[in-house]
Amino acid sequence: xxxxxxxxxxxxxxxxxxxxxxxxxxxxxxxxxxxxxxxxxxxxxxxxxxxxxxxxxxxxxxxxxxxxxxxxxxxxxxxxxxxxxxxxxxxxxxxxxxxxxxxxxxxxxxxxxxxxxxxxxxxxxxxxxxxxxxxxx
Amino acid sequence: xxxxxxxxxxxxxxxxxxxxxxxxxxxxxxxxxxxxxxxxxxxxxxxxxxxxxxxxxxxxxxxxxxxxxxxxxxxxxxxxxxxxxxxxxxxxxxxxxxxxxxxxxxxxxxxxxxxxxxxxxxxxxxxxxxxxxxxxxxxxxxxxxxxxxxxxxxxxxxxxxxxxxxxxxxxxxxxxxxxxxxxxxxxxxxxxxxxxxxxxxxxxxxxxxxxxxxxxxxxxxxxxxxxxxxxxxxxxxxxxxxxxxxxxxxxxxxxxxxxxxxxxxxxxxxxxxxxxxxxxxxxxxxxxxxxxxxxxxxxxxxxxxxxxxxxxxxxxxxxxxxxxxxxxxxxxxxxxxxxxxxxxxxxxxxxxxxxxxxxxxxxxxxxxxxxxxxxxxxxxxxxxxxxx
Numbered sequence: 001x002x003x004x005x006x007x008x009x010x011x012x013x014x015x016x017x018x019x020x021x022x023x024x025x026x027x028x029x030x031x032x033x034x035x036x037x038x039x040x041x042x043x044x045x046x047x048x049x050x051x052x053x054x055x056x057x058x059x060x061x062x063x064x065x066x067x068x069x070x071x072x073x074x075x076x077x078x079x080x081x082x083x084x085x086x087x088x089x090x091x092x093x094x095x096x097x098x099x100x101x102x103x104x105x106x107x108x109x110x111x112x113x114x115x116x117x118x119x120x121x122x123x124x125x126x127x128x129x130x131x132x133x134x135x136x137x
Numbered sequence: 138x139x140x141x142x143x144x145x146x147x148x149x150x151x152x153x154x155x156x157x158x159x160x161x162x163x164x165x166x167x168x169x170x171x172x173x174x175x176x177x178x179x180x181x182x183x184x185x186x187x188x189x190x191x192x193x194x195x196x197x198x199x200x201x202x203x204x205x206x207x208x209x210x211x212x213x214x215x216x217x218x219x220x221x222x223x224x225x226x227x228x229x230x231x232x233x234x235x236x237x238x239x240x241x242x243x244x245x246x247x248x249x250x251x252x253x254x255x256x257x258x259x260x261x262x263x264x265x266x267x268x269x270x271x272x273x274x275x276x277x278x279x280x281x282x283x284x285x286x287x288x289x290x291x292x293x294x295x296x297x298x299x300x301x302x303x304x305x306x307x308x309x310x311x312x313x314x315x316x317x318x319x320x321x322x323x324x325x326x327x328x329x330x331x332x333x334x335x336x337x338x339x340x341x342x343x344x345x346x347x348x349x350x351x352x353x354x355x356x357x358x359x360x361x362x363x364x365x366x367x368x369x370x371x372x373x374x375x376x377x378x379x380x381x382x383x384x385x386x387x388x389x390x391x392x393x394x395x396x397x398x399x400x401x402x403x404x405x406x407x408x409x410x411x412x413x414x415x416x417x418x419x420x421x422x423x424x425x426x427x428x429x430x431x432x433x434x435x436x437x438x439x440x441x442x443x444x445x446x447x448x449x450x451x452x453x454x455x456x457x458x459x460x461x462x463x464x465x466x467x468x469x470x471x472x473x474x475x476x477x478x479x480x481x482x483x484x485x486x487x488x489x490x491x492x493x494x495x496x497x498x499x500x501x502x503x504x505x506x507x508x509x510x511x512x513x514x515x516x517x518x519x520x521x522x523x524x525x
Contacts, residue, residue: 067267
């Protein structure tokens with residue numbers, strides 16, 4: 001992603017901030033919206049939500065063929081966060097054979113890549129521990 | 138209510154080149170080949186001067202970012218040429234636009250070409266799984282996008298890997314007989330199950346190859362179709378829709394396919410039971426299985442029965458992908474939808490040779506595209522018939 005693309009979603013990305021449509025309850029993340037892509041309200045009223053940093057694995061794959069820059073095998077999931085948004089996420093601290101549909105996972109801020117000497121952070125997901133999560137809310 | 142498309146447009150010529158790793162042919166060479174084959178297929182002949190407009194479906198900018206490459210390949214300058222791009226449904230949408238233009242009465246005879254020079258595009262599809270993406274599509278290849286559906290589908294319906302693999306076995310069996318297919322090799326269930334993983338649970342034989350190809354159709358107003366052939370194929374319905382899984386719903390169906398199919402069935406005034414033969418989107422084995430259900434050929438979770446009972450085999454009641462589908466024929470993105478229609482044109486006219494199915498009257502074509510960094514999808518469906 002270009003620097004402006006990262007910058008546009010910097011706050012949402014680093015703090016897990018989403019926007020809930022007051023008409024249908026759908027949560028936009030990470031982009032800040034003025035129309036709702038679920039109920040089509042246009043303009044829609046969105047309220048800011050601090051997203052809970054955990055959710056469930058809706059489905060997953062284990063990636064074996066990826067370009068340079070990834071370590072394989074890589075478990076990759078569609079995670080539904082507790083507040084509703086669906087995101088792609090890499091699973092860490094979890095063997096590929098231990099991943100399951102419905103597994104509870106929590107978001108953990110990690111370095112995703114470096115560009116022009118700057119580290120770009122975002123979330124990966126790991127099995128949710130019973131202890132309160134560090135990012136908690 | 139709007140009138141729709143039924144009976145207004147007809148196909149009077151269809152041609153394609155044999156798909157494959159065509160290192161010796163440029164994008165223009167491929168378009169030229171498909172165009173010439175389409176022209177030569179017209180029973181009563183057709184003068185290129187009669188072509189009033191053209192649409193080119195292509196995804197990669199190998200030929201530059203316009204429709205001009207089609208003019209260079211065919212000599213059809215001085216007429217409108219529009220380039221269409223809509224992910225892997227590109228070729229289908231190009232055809233759709235041509236049908237709408239003919240049905241509107243603006244043009245009587247137009248050309249549609251779908252083409253893709255996959256091997257001139259540096260990087261290829263796996264490289265698109267950009268490491269430098271946040272939230273959208275990070276590390277998500279096309280095998281992963283569809284692998285995520287496979288995992289969800291197996292989990293929800295208790296379907297096995299073996300049942301999904303039956304799609305690959307069937308399509309490679311058909312592809313081995315289809316003259317234009319890229320891969321002409323049969324594979325066994327064991328081959329599919331023992332192949333190396335690309336994106337677990339999908340292995341090598343669950344994935345379509347990387348293929349170059351081109352296909353072309355001549356579309357005219359139904360009113361003048363008999364001028365070119367006594368045996369035209371009529372367009373009965375067309376549908377297109379977009380969707381995104383971020384809106385909700387589970388991952389075991391493609392709502393864009395359901396919507397597009399609903400539009401096309403309503404326009405054609407038919408039901409899924411009326412379809413005699415279909416070319417449907419099997420970029421991956423699981424895609425075909427899910428599409429049986431989205432198109433109304435099976436109840437949710439019951440698609441594998443069509444394979445187990447032989448219903449969708451070449452000799453079955455409802456043959457699906459007699460061409461071998463994308464898995465065997467190959468999937469040159471922009472060419473795919475047009476090639477599916479070329480095959481169905483030949484099926485309906487009884488010209489499909491080694492893969493001819495028995496006396497089809499109505500055919501369905503289905504094409505899916507994935508866009509916006511693997512967060513959205515396009516579905517496109519056409520219904521063709523021997524009678525308007």
